[in-house]
Amino acid sequence: MxxxxxxxxxxxxxxxxxxxxxxxxxxxxxxxxxxxxxxxxxxxxxxxxxxxxxxxxxxxxxxxxxxxxxxxxxxxxxxxxxxxxxxxxxxxxxxxxxxxxxxxxxxxxxxxxxxxxxxxxxxxxxxxLSSKITAGVIRKIEAAPTKLLASRQTNPGTALNFTEIPKNFYPKGSNAGDITKYSMDTSFVLEQMLSLWESPSELLAELQMVFLYFVIGQVYSAFEHWKHLINIFCSADEMVIKNPSLILDFIGDLYFQMQEVPTDFFVDIISSENFLVKTLRVLFTNVLENYVADPQLKKRTLQFKQFVTQRFQWDFEAEPDDEAPVVVEMMENDM
Missing domain, CATH: 2.60.34.20 (Substrate Binding Domain Of DNAk; Chain A, domain 1)
Known part of the structure; x- marks a missing residue:
């Protein structure tokens, strides 16, 4: 009381x-x-x-x-x-x-x-779960669609304007090697999305919002967008070195989200495609196997890996069933 x-x-x-x-x-x-x-x-x-x-x-x-x-x-x-x-x-x-x-x-x-x-x-x-959300971010997500934001229908009569996921996942003029690189590394996509906001924390605020829209508001399209954002952040290999504080903040937000959901939440919804295990495995590899990665980022990543392993009984050491990059499938669906 x-x-x-x-x-x-x-x-x-x-x-x-x-x-x-x-x-x-x-x-x-x-x-x-x-x-x-x-x-x-x-x-x-x-x-x-x-x-x-x-x-x-x-x-x-x-x-x-x-x-x-x-x-x-x-x-x-x-x-x-x-x-x-x-x-x-x-x-x-x-x-x-x-x-x-x-x-x-x-x-x-x-x-x-x-x-x-x-x-x-x-x-x-x-x-x-809402620490980064500001009035400005709310106005963009819940306002009328603009050129910078993609309108996605939710409940009848409402629309949420999530940040548009770029169709081009590699820089203009890229050679074959770069195209192959960026089909696995989503850093270019992430940088394009960050450029639509005034600060990186605003895209993380959107990540918080879409999670809450789904968990509390029961908006399924928000869950789909949350999955896309998780994929992009987890697969952004270059950003581990270029912007470790961003990845550190992302892991912190994801940690609180994983505390909130029931242990059988992902089993019920996405076990058939094993989305989060596959995606987090990419994140853990990108950070923990990068010998020049920031020590604090490595420490936080290892702690997060141990947390989700224990809470959800997920095995990140097993060989993946499918070696195809997760993000390629996502981008093809959005094009």
Whole structure:
């Protein structure tokens, strides 16, 4: 149970999210916690400032539950955010007047009993999985498609604009040797994708977002994009030397993601193609067998290898069944 001093601090400094007119019995959630709405439910209180994922599944009069819909939102200190259910499109929208918002702000203490408290005990885990996500990255991923971003349809009526995976996986004018090299080494592809962002951490933020879109938001296209990103980062051999801090950060993010999923998660979804074992084997080889690789990167990679070996009982020492590079198949599918 949260102690009283922390509860008072979060009430005074945390954000409030009002979700008005949500159908009774709907599922409403933030980050890793969700509720079934009762008659007097009006929203969520004591939300720690920062990025959070809001989601909901409405229920109709027949008791049928709609697919989950969600969005990221960057809450500021003491924010009061108001959204209202629109029955025509079956989504929550921002159509509340300034006057209505001000009335809610003035009555926060009276409305306290109608608001579910943020699950503070889960906040540390949430931060470990969302630490790089910023308001700017959210705007790009959840905004209308642009020339730099590829639109991929998710739930009906929504679209997520994931960073486009380049069709050319080798530099222009490459000879046969270079083409062969870059069919196995995705460094050129990774550098092209990084160039679409202001900093490398923003592409890692996208990796965090697509993981959360799938695990919490149940968006399957996000899982597909997550697999592509994992392939590209793991197979970027040159980047081990050119940008070891990027690979180090990638491994750190992947470590927290692997802590979150159930041990049978990948067995159920992708055991037939053995995606992650094959891909991580490439990463471990690129780092641990590179004699000039950064020592700290080698140490972290070895620790991560030991962690996933123990948690998922994966064997990275066995000879792969197929010697064909994983990334070539991925690129051909995207061309």
């Amino acid at each position: 949260m102690d009283e001093r922390l509860a008072n601090k979060l009430f005074e400094e945390g954000a409030f999210l009002f979700l008005l007119d949500i159908p009774i019995g709907s599922e409403v959630g933030i980050d890793f916690n969700c509720w079934r709405t009762a008659e007097k439910f009006k929203g969520i209180k004591m939300i720690p400032p920062g990025v959070h994922y809001i989601y909901y599944s409405a229920v109709d009069k027949q008791g049928c539950v709609a697919p989950r819909t969600g969005f990221f939102y960057n809450f500021n200190k003491k924010d009061v955010v108001v959204r209202r259910w629109n029955p025509e499109i079956e989504e929550v929208i921002d159509n509340c007047s300034h006057e209505e918002t001000e009335v809610l702000k003035a009555n926060l203490k009276n409305l306290d009993k109608h608001l579910g408290p943020y699950p503070f005990e889960m906040w540390k885990k949430w931060l470990s």
